[in-house]
Amino acid sequence: MTAPPDTSGSAAEARPEAALDGMSAKAIEGRSLGQIAWLRLKRDKVAMVAGGVVVVLVLVAVAGLLLDRVFDVVHPNTFHEDLVDRAGGTLAPTGALGGMSWDHIMGVEPGNGRDIAARVFSGAWISLLIAFLATLLSVFIGTVLGVTAGYFGGWVDTLISRAMDVFLAFPLLVFAIALVGTVPDEMFGLRGESLRIAMLIFIIGFFNWPYAGRIVRGQTLSLREREFVDASRSLGARSPHILFKELLPNLVAPVLVYATLLIPTNILFESALSFLGVGVNAPTATWGGMLSEAAAYYTIPHFMIWPGLAIFVTVLAFNLFGDGLRDALDPRAR
Amino acid sequence: MTEAPTTPEQPAAADRDDLLVADGLQMHFPIRRGLLRRKVGAVQAVDGLSFAVKRGETLSLVGESGCGKTTTGRLLTRLLEPTAGTVTLDGRDITHLSVSQMRPLRRDIQMIFQDPYSSLNPRHTVGTIVGAPWKLQGVDPPGGVKKAVQELLELVGLNPEHYNRYPHEFSGGQRQRIGIARTLALRPKVIVADEPVSALDVSVQAQVVNLMEDLQDEFDLTYVMIAHDLSVVRHVSDRVAVMYLGKIMEIADRTALYERPTHPYTVALLSAVPIPDTNRKNKRERIRLQGDVPSPVNPPSGCRFRTRCWKAEEICAAEEPPLVAVGPGHQTACHFPENKDEVTTNPTGTA
Ligand SMILES: Nc1ncnc2c1ncn2[C@@H]1O[C@H](COP(=O)(O)OP(=O)(O)OP(=O)(O)O)[C@@H](O)[C@H]1O
Ligand code: SF4
Ligand SMILES: [Mg+2]
Numbered sequence: 030m031t032a033p034p035d036t037s038g039s040a041a042e043a044r045p046e047a048a049l050d051g052m053s054a055k056a057i058e059g060r061s062l063g064q065i066a067w068l069r070l071k072r073d074k075v076a077m078v079a080g081g082v083v084v085v086l087v088l089v090a091v092a093g094l095l096l097d098r099v100f101d102v103v104h105p106n107t108f109h110e111d112l113v114d115r116a117g118g119t120l121a122p123t124g125a126l127g128g129m130s131w132d133h134i135m136g137v138e139p140g141n142g143r144d145i146a147a148r149v150f151s152g153a154w155i156s157l158l159i160a161f162l163a164t165l166l167s168v169f170i171g172t173v174l175g176v177t178a179g180y181f182g183g184w185v186d187t188l189i190s191r192a193m194d195v196f197l198a199f200p201l202l203v204f205a206i207a208l209v210g211t212v213p214d215e216m217f218g219l220r221g222e223s224l225r226i227a228m229l230i231f232i233i234g235f236f237n238w239p240y241a242g243r244i245v246r247g248q249t250l251s252l253r254e255r256e257f258v259d260a261s262r263s264l265g266a267r268s269p270h271i272l273f274k275e276l277l278p279n280l281v282a283p284v285l286v287y288a289t290l291l292i293p294t295n296i297l298f299e300s301a302l303s304f305l306g307v308g309v310n311a312p313t314a315t316w317g318g319m320l321s322e323a324a325a326y327y328t329i330p331h332f333m334i335w336p337g338l339a340i341f342v343t344v345l346a347f348n349l350f351g352d353g354l355r356d357a358l359d360p361r362a363r
Numbered sequence: 364m365t366e367a368p369t370t371p372e373q374p375a376a377a378d379r380d381d382l383l384v385a386d387g388l389q390m391h392f393p394i395r396r397g398l399l400r401r402k403v404g405a406v407q408a409v410d411g412l413s414f415a416v417k418r419g420e421t422l423s424l425v426g427e428s429g430c431g432k433t434t435t436g437r438l439l440t441r442l443l444e445p446t447a448g449t450v451t452l453d454g455r456d457i458t459h460l461s462v463s464q465m466r467p468l469r470r471d472i473q474m475i476f477q478d479p480y481s482s483l484n485p486r487h488t489v490g491t492i493v494g495a496p497w498k499l500q501g502v503d504p505p506g507g508v509k510k511a512v513q514e515l516l517e518l519v520g521l522n523p524e525h526y527n528r529y530p531h532e533f534s535g536g537q538r539q540r541i542g543i544a545r546t547l548a549l550r551p552k553v554i555v556a557d558e559p560v561s562a563l564d565v566s567v568q569a570q571v572v573n574l575m576e577d578l579q580d581e582f583d584l585t586y587v588m589i590a591h592d593l594s595v596v597r598h599v600s601d602r603v604a605v606m607y608l609g610k611i612m613e614i615a616d617r618t619a620l621y622e623r624p625t626h627p628y629t630v631a632l633l634s635a636v637p638i639p640d641t642n643r644k645n646k647r648e649r650i651r652l653q654g655d656v657p658s659p660v661n662p663p664s665g666c667r668f669r670t671r672c673w674k675a676e677e678i679c680a681a682e683e684p685p686l687v688a689v690g691p692g693h694q695t696a697c698h699f700p701e702n703k704d705e706v707t708t709n710p711t712g713t714a
Contacts, residue, residue, distance in 0.1 A: 060528075060529065060532070061486075061488075061529055062485060062486065062529065062531065065531075183400075184400075187398075187400070255481045255482075256476040256477065256478055256481040256482035257481065257482055257483055257484040259437070259442055259474070259476065259482075260474070260476060260482050260483075260542075260545065261484075261495065261499070262442055263440050263442055263469060263473065263474050264469060264473075264495060264496050264499045264500065264549075265462075265465070265466035265467075265469045265499050265500060266499050267462070270499070275484055278484070278486035278487075279484070279485065279486055
């Protein structure tokens, strides 16, 4: 009883994070888990390269948009019929390697001779726009419903969980094909291409929320049992405080990782829909649509290679970055 | 606080001194199955606990894992609403108060949690965590929250400059100190400490226990100390209640319980504790309890301990032994208590 409260006790106790590079005694400012994750991520070469590719892709996508609207150099929909072998009837590009030149760095399309690079760039805009916004939509719905189900439990949980089952049992692709065929020309004040894009975002995003919902619900169920929630309640905290101040900050990391991994899935889904002809309408360039057109010219592989490569690199980059992010944020590695 | 052996209280005078009283406290968690979530049974986690905690004393609740200690703590702090019985805090019945009715009373009763790795939000700084009580109660500490937090950190033996650090930067013992600092912010009257040191290294346990004792002296705290073995709380308890499967088996002053245990379960628990002084007259043999703790969903009839008791007879299965006095302030729930003669021939119960 006479023993003083030892202030030196800390010296004997291990500092779990001391191992994480030179933490000087002067560095009193605490490092948040986010900052530690960033330090870890910076050391992960693959993830950093993948992250760099993602940044370049986003820049390319924005450039593709400007290409379409601002620059008049190479328009993705300009025909270059002089570069195509019309006389021979094969409609193949006349130049070597699919017509690759300084003017057309990826060559030109068979048939009407449109510039492939311009179409791949402007297709990047459509792909990323749809994939990003659809991801945002499913993650938003999934987080709100998942956290509600997990936190409140009881019949609320039962209701939301059953809704998830119903949505997951939905034949989404068949439904998408059927729905796109019945869209009117104008809806919700949107028309033409914008309506088409909005609808793809809705279909891809809205029907995918249960995956995010399940992850968030599961995380919430385990977080809810953590004693810091009880500690907060024992101080008189209300539900909104617990949801937004205690639980949500802990859900940011898993949701972020899931979103990064959902983007490539959505890019593939959008490509598949465009490939099947129920995506964005021609002549707007999309990667899936280009692949679909290229299928008719299977003897001219370069037409297929460029959009295929674009999809491949994008999906791979997002997946590698997402994996790196998950490792960096992994709570078990703390 | 454990200096002088506590003299048995006069029962009549005791009432005003009772800060926290549990009466017939019961918590049966329903087990629901199927789509309609119908109730098919109940986990009888806590089943009829009655005890009173006096102002300034330390009452320890001891029992094996799963016997309902945490549930009891959560009932006392009204994180759970009991299915029967009452909780009285400082003369006020808090059993069925709503969340908002309970909020102002939470300043008087606080809880230290079992797992220091789970009781601090990993996304909050120490400053946010320790300052939360004032924020949530809408109280402005004199000198501002930051200054008050730093004073608390210093009080529990932490560097006040670590205000901006995150929980993962601290060891288990330091985290538990942070948790203790948080409970002290509102200057509570009673603290329910749920196995405050069981998750810590043995070398750190004593430091944290000493800290809690010092704080008790400084702030006139009343403790309900939960532990899963009798050795940890030996030096800090004034009284000890031994729990088994949601019920109190024996409750007594510290000296009486450790020197003259009457319930076979207490005797078994004590036999696992290393004995510090060698020249005691009743040398204990080590008793190994056979078998597992039965499920609280379907507890044994009669005496709950009978499936593992070496003295069990027919009556133990047929009749539940009531908690009866075997000495002043000493109650036990057993048909065949140990050391009974000794207790009855020594009715003053001098320790
Ligand atoms: N919310 C709950 N719903 C259903 N059963 C529960 C709930 N909380 C606890 N229980 C059950 O009640 C019993 C007592 O649990 P409790 O956590 O109070 O035990 P404990 O004595 O604190 O154990 P430990 O030493 O492991 O912490 C256990 O069988 C447990 O499974
Ligand atoms: S009542 Fe019977 S079974 Fe229960 S502890 Fe006493 S002797 Fe053992
Ligand atoms: Mg417990």
